[in-house]
Amino acid sequence: MMEGMPKKQDDALADFLCFSVYSLNHAFNRVYRPLLDGLDLTYPQYLVMQLLWAQDGRSVKEIGKELRLESNTLTPLLKRLQATGLIDRRRGKSDERVVRIFLTGSGEALHARAADVQSCLAAAIGLDTGELSRLSQVLDDLRDRLIGEAEKLTTDA
Amino acid sequence: MMEGMPKKQDDALADFLCFSVYSLNHAFNRVYRPLLDGLDLTYPQYLVMQLLWAQDGRSVKEIGKELRLESNTLTPLLKRLQATGLIDRRRGKSDERVVRIFLTGSGEALHARAADVQSCLAAAIGLDTGELSRLSQVLDDLRDRLIGEAEKLTTDA
DNA sequence: TACGATTAAATCGCATGCGATTTTATTGGT
Protein backbone atom coordinates (compact mmCIF):
# COMPACT_ATOMS: atom_id res chain seq x y z
CA MET A 1 0.00 0.00 0.00
CA MET A 2 2.45 2.65 1.24
CA GLU A 3 5.78 2.97 -0.50
CA GLY A 4 7.74 2.63 2.68
CA MET A 5 6.14 -0.52 4.11
CA PRO A 6 5.63 -3.23 1.49
CA LYS A 7 7.59 -5.90 3.38
CA LYS A 8 4.73 -7.52 5.31
CA GLN A 9 2.70 -7.86 2.15
CA ASP A 10 5.62 -9.33 0.22
CA ASP A 11 6.42 -11.89 2.87
CA ALA A 12 2.90 -13.23 2.70
CA LEU A 13 3.68 -14.36 -0.83
CA ALA A 14 6.17 -16.84 0.59
CA ASP A 15 3.31 -18.53 2.42
CA PHE A 16 1.19 -18.40 -0.71
CA LEU A 17 3.88 -20.05 -2.81
CA CYS A 18 4.30 -22.80 -0.27
CA PHE A 19 0.57 -23.42 -0.27
CA SER A 20 0.55 -23.43 -4.06
CA VAL A 21 3.12 -26.20 -4.02
CA TYR A 22 1.32 -28.03 -1.22
CA SER A 23 -2.04 -28.05 -2.96
CA LEU A 24 -0.57 -28.73 -6.40
CA ASN A 25 1.14 -31.78 -4.94
CA HIS A 26 -2.23 -33.00 -3.66
CA ALA A 27 -3.76 -32.33 -7.05
CA PHE A 28 -1.09 -34.42 -8.76
CA ASN A 29 -1.84 -37.23 -6.35
CA ARG A 30 -5.48 -37.10 -7.29
CA VAL A 31 -4.63 -37.49 -10.96
CA TYR A 32 -2.07 -40.22 -10.36
CA ARG A 33 -4.22 -42.23 -8.00
CA PRO A 34 -6.82 -43.48 -10.47
CA LEU A 35 -4.06 -44.20 -12.99
CA LEU A 36 -1.92 -46.09 -10.48
CA ASP A 37 -4.83 -47.92 -8.84
CA GLY A 38 -4.90 -50.32 -11.75
CA LEU A 39 -1.26 -51.14 -11.09
CA ASP A 40 -1.79 -51.49 -7.34
CA LEU A 41 0.85 -48.85 -6.71
CA THR A 42 0.88 -45.68 -4.63
CA TYR A 43 2.67 -42.66 -6.02
CA PRO A 44 5.81 -43.08 -3.88
CA GLN A 45 5.87 -46.77 -4.82
CA TYR A 46 5.62 -45.76 -8.47
CA LEU A 47 8.62 -43.46 -8.01
CA VAL A 48 10.66 -46.32 -6.61
CA MET A 49 9.61 -48.61 -9.45
CA GLN A 50 10.61 -45.96 -11.99
CA LEU A 51 14.10 -45.86 -10.52
CA LEU A 52 14.33 -49.63 -10.56
CA TRP A 53 13.08 -49.90 -14.13
CA ALA A 54 15.85 -47.52 -15.09
CA GLN A 55 18.40 -49.41 -13.02
CA ASP A 56 18.20 -52.49 -10.86
CA GLY A 57 20.13 -53.37 -7.71
CA ARG A 58 20.27 -49.98 -6.06
CA SER A 59 20.76 -49.75 -2.32
CA VAL A 60 18.13 -48.23 -0.02
CA LYS A 61 20.54 -45.37 0.54
CA GLU A 62 20.88 -44.69 -3.18
CA ILE A 63 17.12 -44.74 -3.68
CA GLY A 64 16.74 -42.39 -0.76
CA LYS A 65 19.25 -39.97 -2.21
CA GLU A 66 17.34 -39.81 -5.51
CA LEU A 67 13.92 -39.44 -3.91
CA ARG A 68 15.04 -37.37 -0.92
CA LEU A 69 13.61 -39.96 1.47
CA GLU A 70 15.10 -41.67 4.51
CA SER A 71 15.16 -45.32 5.47
CA ASN A 72 12.37 -44.74 7.96
CA THR A 73 10.09 -44.05 5.00
CA LEU A 74 11.64 -46.40 2.46
CA THR A 75 12.03 -49.57 4.51
CA PRO A 76 8.30 -50.08 5.14
CA LEU A 77 7.47 -49.03 1.57
CA LEU A 78 9.98 -51.49 0.12
CA LYS A 79 8.70 -54.26 2.36
CA ARG A 80 5.23 -53.65 0.95
CA LEU A 81 6.57 -53.88 -2.60
CA GLN A 82 8.30 -57.09 -1.62
CA ALA A 83 5.10 -58.43 -0.08
CA THR A 84 3.27 -57.86 -3.37
CA GLY A 85 6.07 -59.66 -5.19
CA LEU A 86 7.41 -56.80 -7.30
CA ILE A 87 10.90 -56.65 -5.80
CA ASP A 88 13.52 -58.65 -3.91
CA ARG A 89 15.59 -57.25 -1.04
CA ARG A 90 19.05 -58.77 -0.65
CA ARG A 91 21.82 -57.95 1.76
CA GLY A 92 25.04 -56.93 0.01
CA LYS A 93 27.72 -59.61 -0.04
CA SER A 94 30.71 -57.36 0.52
CA ASP A 95 28.90 -55.13 3.00
CA GLU A 96 26.19 -56.77 5.06
CA ARG A 97 24.76 -53.43 6.14
CA VAL A 98 23.60 -52.58 2.63
CA VAL A 99 20.25 -53.82 1.31
CA ARG A 100 20.01 -53.90 -2.48
CA ILE A 101 16.70 -53.90 -4.32
CA PHE A 102 16.09 -56.06 -7.39
CA LEU A 103 13.08 -56.35 -9.66
CA THR A 104 11.33 -59.69 -9.79
CA GLY A 105 9.80 -61.01 -13.01
CA SER A 106 6.44 -59.45 -12.21
CA GLY A 107 8.18 -56.23 -11.20
CA GLU A 108 9.75 -56.02 -14.64
CA ALA A 109 6.52 -57.05 -16.30
CA LEU A 110 4.71 -54.16 -14.64
CA HIS A 111 6.82 -51.72 -16.64
CA ALA A 112 4.82 -52.39 -19.79
CA ARG A 113 1.51 -51.90 -18.01
CA ALA A 114 2.76 -48.58 -16.61
CA ALA A 115 3.48 -47.20 -20.05
CA ASP A 116 0.38 -45.03 -20.43
CA VAL A 117 0.59 -43.40 -17.00
CA GLN A 118 3.06 -40.85 -18.33
CA SER A 119 1.04 -40.03 -21.40
CA CYS A 120 -2.17 -39.60 -19.38
CA LEU A 121 -0.30 -37.30 -17.03
CA ALA A 122 1.19 -35.31 -19.86
CA ALA A 123 -2.28 -34.87 -21.33
CA ALA A 124 -3.75 -33.80 -17.99
CA ILE A 125 -1.02 -31.23 -17.41
CA GLY A 126 -1.50 -29.71 -20.82
CA LEU A 127 1.79 -27.82 -21.01
CA ASP A 128 4.22 -28.11 -23.89
CA THR A 129 7.66 -29.62 -23.54
CA GLY A 130 9.42 -26.31 -23.16
CA GLU A 131 7.14 -25.04 -20.41
CA LEU A 132 7.35 -28.37 -18.60
CA SER A 133 11.11 -28.49 -18.47
CA ARG A 134 11.45 -24.81 -17.62
CA LEU A 135 9.00 -25.18 -14.75
CA SER A 136 10.69 -28.33 -13.45
CA GLN A 137 14.00 -26.54 -13.52
CA VAL A 138 12.70 -23.60 -11.51
CA LEU A 139 11.15 -25.90 -8.91
CA ASP A 140 14.23 -28.12 -8.63
CA ASP A 141 16.48 -25.13 -8.15
CA LEU A 142 14.20 -23.80 -5.45
CA ARG A 143 14.09 -27.21 -3.79
CA ASP A 144 17.84 -27.48 -3.64
CA ARG A 145 18.15 -23.96 -2.26
CA LEU A 146 15.51 -24.71 0.40
CA ILE A 147 17.19 -27.93 1.46
CA GLY A 148 20.35 -25.90 1.99
CA GLU A 149 18.44 -23.36 4.07
CA ALA A 150 16.75 -26.10 6.06
CA GLU A 151 20.12 -27.56 6.97
CA LYS A 152 21.27 -24.16 8.18
CA LEU A 153 18.14 -23.76 10.29
CA THR A 154 18.34 -27.18 11.92
CA THR A 155 22.10 -26.94 12.49
CA ASP A 156 21.68 -23.58 14.18
CA ALA A 157 18.98 -24.92 16.47
CA MET B 1 16.37 -38.58 -30.59
CA MET B 2 14.66 -39.21 -33.92
CA GLU B 3 12.51 -36.49 -35.39
CA GLY B 4 9.52 -38.77 -35.79
CA MET B 5 9.37 -40.23 -32.28
CA PRO B 6 9.80 -37.59 -29.58
CA LYS B 7 6.54 -38.44 -27.78
CA LYS B 8 7.90 -40.96 -25.27
CA GLN B 9 10.65 -38.58 -24.27
CA ASP B 10 8.24 -35.68 -23.87
CA ASP B 11 5.82 -37.64 -21.73
CA ALA B 12 8.57 -38.43 -19.27
CA LEU B 13 8.70 -34.75 -18.45
CA ALA B 14 5.23 -35.02 -16.94
CA ASP B 15 6.61 -37.47 -14.41
CA PHE B 16 9.58 -35.20 -13.79
CA LEU B 17 7.38 -32.20 -13.14
CA CYS B 18 5.30 -34.16 -10.68
CA PHE B 19 8.41 -35.28 -8.86
CA SER B 20 9.70 -31.71 -8.81
CA VAL B 21 6.51 -30.64 -7.07
CA TYR B 22 6.58 -33.64 -4.74
CA SER B 23 10.14 -33.07 -3.60
CA LEU B 24 9.78 -29.29 -3.44
CA ASN B 25 6.82 -29.79 -1.15
CA HIS B 26 8.98 -31.92 1.13
CA ALA B 27 11.70 -29.29 1.04
CA PHE B 28 9.22 -26.62 2.12
CA ASN B 29 8.19 -28.81 5.00
CA ARG B 30 11.79 -29.09 6.10
CA VAL B 31 12.14 -25.33 6.19
CA TYR B 32 8.80 -24.78 7.91
CA ARG B 33 9.29 -27.48 10.51
CA PRO B 34 12.03 -25.84 12.58
CA LEU B 35 10.17 -22.52 12.35
CA LEU B 36 6.85 -24.01 13.41
CA ASP B 37 8.30 -26.28 16.08
CA GLY B 38 8.57 -23.30 18.39
CA LEU B 39 4.86 -22.67 17.94
CA ASP B 40 3.96 -26.35 18.43
CA LEU B 41 2.24 -26.38 15.05
CA THR B 42 2.53 -28.66 12.05
CA TYR B 43 2.35 -27.11 8.61
CA PRO B 44 -1.28 -28.09 7.94
CA GLN B 45 -2.20 -26.80 11.39
CA TYR B 46 -0.43 -23.54 10.55
CA LEU B 47 -2.50 -23.27 7.38
CA VAL B 48 -5.69 -23.63 9.39
CA MET B 49 -4.53 -21.04 11.90
CA GLN B 50 -3.72 -18.63 9.09
CA LEU B 51 -7.27 -18.93 7.83
CA LEU B 52 -8.67 -18.41 11.29
CA TRP B 53 -6.44 -15.42 12.01
CA ALA B 54 -7.83 -13.89 8.82
CA GLN B 55 -11.39 -14.83 9.74
CA ASP B 56 -12.92 -16.59 12.70
CA GLY B 57 -15.94 -18.85 12.87
CA ARG B 58 -15.56 -20.73 9.60
CA SER B 59 -17.18 -24.12 9.20
CA VAL B 60 -15.15 -27.27 8.63
CA LYS B 61 -16.56 -27.34 5.13
CA GLU B 62 -15.39 -23.82 4.40
CA ILE B 63 -11.91 -24.52 5.72
CA GLY B 64 -11.81 -27.65 3.61
CA LYS B 65 -12.77 -25.75 0.50
CA GLU B 66 -9.92 -23.27 1.01
CA LEU B 67 -7.30 -25.89 1.79
CA ARG B 68 -8.65 -28.58 -0.56
CA LEU B 69 -9.01 -30.99 2.35
CA GLU B 70 -11.89 -33.20 3.45
CA SER B 71 -13.43 -33.67 6.87
CA ASN B 72 -11.62 -36.98 7.27
CA THR B 73 -8.38 -34.99 7.39
CA LEU B 74 -9.65 -31.86 9.08
CA THR B 75 -11.66 -33.31 11.92
CA PRO B 76 -8.74 -35.03 13.66
CA LEU B 77 -6.47 -32.06 12.95
CA LEU B 78 -9.00 -29.64 14.45
CA LYS B 79 -9.47 -31.85 17.47
CA ARG B 80 -5.72 -31.68 18.08
CA LEU B 81 -5.81 -27.89 17.84
CA GLN B 82 -8.69 -27.93 20.29
CA ALA B 83 -6.79 -30.25 22.62
CA THR B 84 -3.88 -27.79 22.72
CA GLY B 85 -6.33 -25.01 23.49
CA LEU B 86 -5.90 -22.90 20.37
CA ILE B 87 -9.45 -23.21 19.04
CA ASP B 88 -13.03 -23.96 20.03
CA ARG B 89 -15.38 -26.15 18.00
CA ARG B 90 -19.06 -25.25 18.29
CA ARG B 91 -22.09 -26.72 16.58
CA GLY B 92 -24.03 -24.17 14.55
CA LYS B 93 -27.26 -23.00 16.17
CA SER B 94 -29.37 -22.78 13.05
CA ASP B 95 -27.89 -25.94 11.52
CA GLU B 96 -26.69 -28.56 13.97
CA ARG B 97 -24.73 -30.39 11.28
CA VAL B 98 -22.25 -27.55 10.89
CA VAL B 99 -19.22 -27.24 13.18
CA ARG B 100 -17.77 -23.74 13.36
CA ILE B 101 -14.22 -23.07 14.49
CA PHE B 102 -13.32 -20.14 16.75
CA LEU B 103 -9.99 -18.92 18.04
CA THR B 104 -9.44 -19.00 21.78
CA GLY B 105 -7.44 -16.33 23.56
CA SER B 106 -4.23 -18.30 23.19
CA GLY B 107 -5.09 -19.02 19.59
CA GLU B 108 -5.26 -15.32 18.88
CA ALA B 109 -2.16 -14.70 20.95
CA LEU B 110 -0.18 -17.12 18.82
CA HIS B 111 -0.62 -14.83 15.83
CA ALA B 112 2.00 -12.42 17.14
CA ARG B 113 4.50 -15.21 17.78
CA ALA B 114 3.97 -16.48 14.22
CA ALA B 115 4.92 -13.17 12.71
CA ASP B 116 8.47 -14.02 11.70
CA VAL B 117 7.65 -17.35 10.06
CA GLN B 118 6.71 -15.60 6.84
CA SER B 119 9.80 -13.43 6.75
CA CYS B 120 12.10 -16.39 7.40
CA LEU B 121 10.38 -18.26 4.60
CA ALA B 122 10.65 -15.33 2.23
CA ALA B 123 14.35 -15.09 2.98
CA ALA B 124 14.88 -18.83 2.44
CA ILE B 125 13.07 -18.79 -0.90
CA GLY B 126 15.13 -15.90 -2.14
CA LEU B 127 12.87 -14.87 -5.03
CA ASP B 128 11.58 -11.36 -5.54
CA THR B 129 7.93 -10.43 -5.28
CA GLY B 130 7.29 -10.60 -9.00
CA GLU B 131 8.80 -14.04 -9.45
CA LEU B 132 6.95 -15.33 -6.38
CA SER B 133 3.54 -14.23 -7.53
CA ARG B 134 4.10 -15.34 -11.13
CA LEU B 135 5.21 -18.78 -9.97
CA SER B 136 2.27 -19.11 -7.55
CA GLN B 137 -0.08 -18.19 -10.36
CA VAL B 138 1.34 -20.83 -12.71
CA LEU B 139 1.13 -23.51 -10.03
CA ASP B 140 -2.39 -22.56 -8.96
CA ASP B 141 -3.63 -22.63 -12.55
CA LEU B 142 -2.07 -26.03 -13.04
CA ARG B 143 -3.60 -27.26 -9.80
CA ASP B 144 -7.08 -26.19 -10.79
CA ARG B 145 -6.71 -27.77 -14.22
CA LEU B 146 -5.49 -31.02 -12.65
CA ILE B 147 -8.36 -31.15 -10.17
CA GLY B 148 -10.68 -30.87 -13.14
CA GLU B 149 -8.90 -33.71 -14.91
CA ALA B 150 -8.92 -35.83 -11.76
CA GLU B 151 -12.68 -35.46 -11.52
CA LYS B 152 -13.04 -36.60 -15.11
CA LEU B 153 -10.83 -39.62 -14.46
CA THR B 154 -12.65 -40.71 -11.32
CA THR B 155 -16.08 -40.08 -12.78
CA ASP B 156 -15.23 -42.19 -15.82
CA ALA B 157 -14.02 -45.07 -13.68
C1' DT C 1 44.27 -56.51 17.42
C1' DA C 2 40.91 -54.01 20.21
C1' DC C 3 37.49 -50.66 20.47
C1' DG C 4 35.17 -46.33 19.89
C1' DA C 5 33.26 -43.83 15.84
C1' DT C 6 30.76 -44.15 11.79
C1' DT C 7 27.40 -45.97 8.64
C1' DA C 8 23.09 -48.46 6.67
C1' DA C 9 18.73 -50.11 7.84
C1' DA C 10 15.28 -50.83 10.76
C1' DT C 11 12.03 -49.60 14.45
C1' DC C 12 8.82 -46.60 17.04
C1' DG C 13 5.57 -42.88 17.57
C1' DC C 14 2.86 -39.34 15.74
C1' DA C 15 0.47 -36.42 12.23
C1' DT C 16 -1.23 -36.11 7.91
C1' DG C 17 -4.22 -37.45 3.49
C1' DC C 18 -7.74 -39.92 1.58
C1' DG C 19 -11.11 -43.78 0.02
C1' DA C 20 -15.02 -45.75 2.01
C1' DT C 21 -18.47 -45.83 5.24
C1' DT C 22 -21.36 -44.18 9.10
C1' DT C 23 -23.93 -40.92 11.93
C1' DT C 24 -26.81 -37.10 12.53
C1' DA C 25 -29.42 -33.24 10.87
C1' DT C 26 -31.87 -30.90 7.21
C1' DT C 27 -34.49 -30.55 3.00
C1' DG C 28 -37.86 -31.45 -0.56
C1' DG C 29 -41.55 -33.64 -2.67
C1' DT C 30 -45.86 -35.93 -2.03
Add this chain to the structure above:
DNA sequence: ACCAATAAAATCGCATGCGATTTAATCGTA
Protein backbone atom coordinates in the same frame (compact mmCIF):
# COMPACT_ATOMS: atom_id res chain seq x y z
C1' DA D 1 -46.80 -34.59 8.46
C1' DC D 2 -43.86 -38.34 6.30
C1' DC D 3 -39.89 -40.14 4.43
C1' DA D 4 -36.38 -40.69 0.94
C1' DA D 5 -32.57 -37.83 -0.67
C1' DT D 6 -29.13 -34.84 0.56
C1' DA D 7 -25.51 -32.68 3.33
C1' DA D 8 -21.88 -32.03 7.12
C1' DA D 9 -18.91 -34.29 10.23
C1' DA D 10 -17.00 -38.04 12.06
C1' DT D 11 -14.96 -42.69 11.97
C1' DC D 12 -12.03 -46.46 10.18
C1' DG D 13 -8.16 -48.38 7.75
C1' DC D 14 -4.03 -47.87 5.30
C1' DA D 15 0.18 -45.66 3.38
C1' DT D 16 3.21 -42.17 3.67
C1' DG D 17 6.92 -38.79 5.95
C1' DC D 18 9.90 -37.83 9.46
C1' DG D 19 12.20 -37.00 14.25
C1' DA D 20 14.38 -39.90 17.41
C1' DT D 21 16.35 -44.01 18.62
C1' DT D 22 18.17 -48.74 17.98
C1' DT D 23 20.64 -52.58 15.81
C1' DA D 24 24.15 -54.51 13.23
C1' DA D 25 28.22 -54.17 10.40
C1' DT D 26 32.37 -51.76 9.03
C1' DC D 27 36.13 -48.54 9.62
C1' DG D 28 39.91 -46.06 11.70
C1' DT D 29 43.32 -45.68 14.69
C1' DA D 30 46.07 -46.38 18.60
